[in-house]
């Protein structure tokens with residue numbers, strides 16, 4: 107089961123729309139709420155990063171009986187130093203983005219913390235692709 | 249799955265035209281139009297009253313007690329919300345209203361929000377029983393039920409303190425029994441301004457100490473009070489006695505209007521009213537996106553309980569009146585009232601906390617996630633075929649909901665009127681794939 111969504115750059119009024127849509131779908135599956143929470147927190151951070159830092163892109167979410175796989179793909183400008191971007195507190199957010207309440211530099215760390223695996227492909231001037239996966243366990247506490 | 253939750257709303261089959269307005273308005277997609285008549289799914293309804301507010305045919309009504317049932321008791325206690333005071337304009341004084349309520353046949357009158365004063369007197373501060381921050385108010389029963397159905401992960405945030413009217417009711421019972429009145433002689437009636445509080449009483453604790461005898465609809469009571477209020481004032485009738493005003497503090501008087509509860513909470517707090525705003529905030533808390541706040545006051549109705557479906561007066565005017573009347577009440581309870589509360593302390597102290605809330609997930613397609621996923625895939629495939637107009641002609645609030653109901657075996661793709669009209673051949677083909685008759689009918 108795959109869902110595809112488009113994400114527009116700089117449209118902060120829509121930032122979070124994908125994660126809230128996908129949350130509604132996950133809630134139909136009677137998954138542990140702690141698992142849903144992890145997925146949505148990570149997805150939200152990825153979505154906002156596309157809005158705030160990229161030229162726009164798309165997100166696909168695939169649910170299978172083993173996992174939820176999320177692919178966040180944008181159209182550039184890329185992340186020059188991935189390890190640095192992953193660091194808590196590192197941010198290149200513009201003043202405009204900071205005024206919207208983002209830019210604490212916690213997003214990527216949050217994605218890492220909440221997912222079971224995170225893989226980033228990017229380089230300066232290139233597209234960024236982030237693959238997140240979450241194993242479906244049915245015993246997670248609520 | 250059967251439900252034991254009793255709802256307060258019912259649809260009058262004679263008046264309902266099946267116009268779909270209520271179905272489109274319902275924030276939890278609880279309404280279906282079945283054979284031209286609205287039907288409420290008891291598993292999904294939160295008794296918010298939105299459907300009733302938009303029904304152009306007054307086909308949705310609330311079960312209240314027949315007024316005469318109060319006369320089955322010798323002591324007839326009215327628990328009135330301060331919202332009642334807001335229903336009249338300045339010409340009608342609070343004293344006139346209270347006298348009118350006694351004239352109707354009540355022997356004792358309490359303000360529902362007096363429960364807050366009881367709580368303060370017994371605990372010195374407003375008790376908070378919750379495991380996580382932000383603490384979410386448990387005052388609005390529509391919000392509590394919404395959390396149980398759709399936000400089970402937030403249950404640990406809900407403040408498990410009894411509501412003011414429940415506490416007032418316990419106090420009234422304890423005080424009367426202490427006077428020597430027999431338990432079966434005491435009838436306690438809550439005057440409700442909304443569907444959610446009626447349902448709350450219907451499903452309330454059955455422990456004798458806490459039992460309310462029933463609810464009366466606020467609009468009915470306001471209508472009954474009218475003729476008594478237009479009578480010449482009591483000063484012209486030397487023999488008529490004026491009853492004492494029920495005690496309450498000014499801050500408690502404002503408790504049910506937006507901001508009234510959070511005003512008494514310490515730390516950072518927010519007051520959110522109207523059901524869509526509430527849903528937005530529950531999502532923010534659930535996704536850990538709300539900036540640090542200690543307390544959330546959430547009310548299903550716009551402006552708080554003055555926006556309740558059983559109120560009669562413009563909610564803004566009602567709110568202003570409540571604020572004005574509230575300012576006339578003292579900041580502290582008179583010492584004799586406080587003393588009476590303390591004397592009843594033993595009866596009340598161990599009953600201030602409400603029962604732990606359980607989740608009642610209403611969103612999942614199947615209890616088993618694997619099966620639910622299969623159903624979701626199937627529903628998704630069906631949705632691709634549906635016209636996506638969300639016209640409601642099928643009796644379901646959206647094409648997505650229809651596709652899920654087909655998968656659940658509750659209806660067939662034949663119920664899509666648009667497909668039937670535009671491409672009957674396709675429909676025949678689809679019917680072969682997705683099944684023709686609702687399973688429920690087939691199995692019968």
Ligand SMILES: Nc1ncnc2c1ncn2[C@@H]1O[C@H](COP(=O)(O)OP(=O)(O)OP(=O)(O)O)[C@@H](O)[C@H]1O
Nearest residue numbers: 155159184191197198199208209210211212213214
């Ligand atoms: N999709 C992206 N394209 C380009 N650069 C990105 C992208 N995502 C993240 N970055 C870079 O990585 C940095 C760190 O991202 P992170 O999400 O951790 O913090 P932030 O977005 O700056 O602030 P916060 O997420 O706390 O609001 C960003 O400031 C930005 O420079």
Ligand code: SF4
Nearest residue numbers: 274293294296297299
């Ligand atoms: S009361 Fe609210 S939740 Fe219940 S059917 Fe009406 S609109 Fe839906």
Ligand code: SF4
Nearest residue numbers: 388442548549553556
């Ligand atoms: S806000 Fe008040 S009136 Fe409205 S549903 Fe909740 S408790 Fe009832």
Ligand SMILES: [Mg+2]
Nearest residue numbers: 151155213214
């Ligand atoms: Mg970020």
